[in-house]
Amino acid sequence: MANKFNVAVVGATGAVGRVFLTMLEERSFPVGKLKLLASKRSEGKHISFLGQQVEVHETTASSFDDIDFAFISVSADISRQFAPIAVESGALVIDDSSAFRMLPNVPLVVPEINGSDVEWHDGIISIPNCSTIQMVMVLYPLHKVNPIKRVVVDTFQAVSGAGTSAAMELTQQTADWYEEKPIKHEAFSEQIAFNVLPFIGELLSSGYTEEEEKMIFETQKILHDKSISVSATCVRVPVHSAHSEAIHIEMENPMDLREVRQILAAAPGVEILDEYKDGSYKLPTPLRIEGTDEVYVGRIRRDSSVPNGIAMWTVADNLRKGAALNALQIAEEVIRRDCR
Numbered sequence: 001m002a003n004k005f006n007v008a009v010v011g012a013t014g015a016v017g018r019v020f021l022t023m024l025e026e027r028s029f030p031v032g033k034l035k036l037l038a039s040k041r042s043e044g045k046h047i048s049f050l051g052q053q054v055e056v057h058e059t060t061a062s063s064f065d066d067i068d069f070a071f072i073s074v075s076a077d078i079s080r081q082f083a084p085i086a087v088e089s090g091a092l093v094i095d096d097s098s099a100f101r102m103l104p105n106v107p108l109v110v111p112e113i114n115g116s117d118v119e120w121h122d123g124i125i126s127i128p129n130c131s132t133i134q135m136v137m138v139l140y141p142l143h144k145v146n147p148i149k150r151v152v153v154d155t156f157q158a159v160s161g162a163g164t165s166a167a168m169e170l171t172q173q174t175a176d177w178y179e180e181k182p183i184k185h186e187a188f189s190e191q192i193a194f195n196v197l198p199f200i201g202e203l204l205s206s207g208y209t210e211e212e213e214k215m216i217f218e219t220q221k222i223l224h225d226k227s228i229s230v231s232a233t234c235v236r237v238p239v240h241s242a243h244s245e246a247i248h249i250e251m252e253n254p255m256d257l258r259e260v261r262q263i264l265a266a267a268p269g270v271e272i273l274d275e276y277k278d279g280s281y282k283l284p285t286p287l288r289i290e291g292t293d294e295v296y297v298g299r300i301r302r303d304s305s306v307p308n309g310i311a312m313w314t315v316a317d318n319l320r321k322g323a324a325l326n327a328l329q330i331a332e333e334v335i336r337r338d339c340r
């Protein structure tokens with residue numbers, strides 16, 4: 001394989017795209033040519049990369065000529081439009097959207113878990129939903145040792161998970177609230193400032209929302225195990241970055257809490273932060289965890305409502321491990337396995 005790779009970033013001006021560019025820098029990804037792409041609205045803007053101002057261009061059918069890796073972080077509709085063109089042009093697409101995740105010929109990869117799945121791609125590799133990634137990062141190491149039968153998860157998802165305009169809406173609504181101005185909403189169907197919204201995505205015939213079904217079916221695909229049952233309630237909260245999750249796991253066999261901690265402490269990409277001393281807690285919170293790469297776990301305890309139950313609290317940066325970092329780790333895995 002080449003030493004350097006020509007990279008296109010579609011959605012370079014977006015919440016994930018911007019973090020992705022900092023990850024390329026931080027992890028010294030071997031970038032040859034870099035193409036920054038977005039919509040027509042962003043044509044001519046500049047974004048800094050390794051000290052240079054790189055111009056953004058409109059994404060078109062010819063954007064992918066001579067590109068090795070196309071990292072796509074746009075809505076599912078736009079991904080469906082451009083990913084096949086990028087593949088046709090010879091690029092390997094690593095896609096952040098939900099467009100291709102459940103297709104049988106598209107690997108859905110969290111490198112710490114199913115990195116070898118990158119080997120059977122057909123030109124597109126998907127990254128899972130941000131809330132799924134952080135949950136499977138703690139499920140997988142336990143599941144390997146003691147099969148997990150059932151998971152009940154409640155999420156507390158940051159507004160940046162819904163994109164740049166959603167993050168700006170929280171800031172604007174908060175300012176308007178204090179200035180007693182009328183509160184407008186567009187990115188969310190109701191006011192998010194000083195509120196929580198117990199629905200993310202469309203409501204489906206199952207009674208779950210789209211986001212909740214992603215957590216169910218993506219988990220089974222990543223863990224290669226359709227027998228794991230998952231029930232999720234996904235909630236948007238007025239937090240800028242980093243998603244939190246309360247996870248309740250039912251395992252096949254009893255497991256000592258000390259062993260649970262040992263397994264999680266040894267799992268790549270997972271950090272335990274579970275301190276209680278002199279009446280005060282040091283636990284994962286969005287403000288503490290924002291900007292980091294690991295999935296943080298705290299409040300590890302027995303779930304006494306079921307046999308062999310464990311409960312825990314996790315927080316991870318949705319823009320990093322939940323999106324940009326996971327996408328880049330996939331590319332690193334592809335390079336390592338020489339399977340572009």
Ligand SMILES: NC(=O)c1ccc[n+]([C@@H]2O[C@H](COP(=O)([O-])OP(=O)(O)OC[C@H]3O[C@@H](n4cnc5c(N)ncnc54)[C@H](OP(=O)(O)O)[C@@H]3O)[C@@H](O)[C@H]2O)c1
Pocket residue numbers: 010011012013014015016017037038039040041042059072073074075076078096097098128129130160161162163164165318319322323
């Ligand atoms: N945010 C997260 O935490 C997160 C986590 C995991 C996965 N994802 C997924 O990642 C994708 C991007 O999310 P985001 O949060 O970064 O959204 P975002 O902040 O709204 O950014 C959207 C990006 O799409 C670009 N775009 C819009 N229309 C386009 C077009 N016709 N052609 C080319 N580019 C176009 C925008 O460019 P302009 O600036 O020119 O409009 C912008 O760069 C989504 O599929 C999302 O579900 C997001």
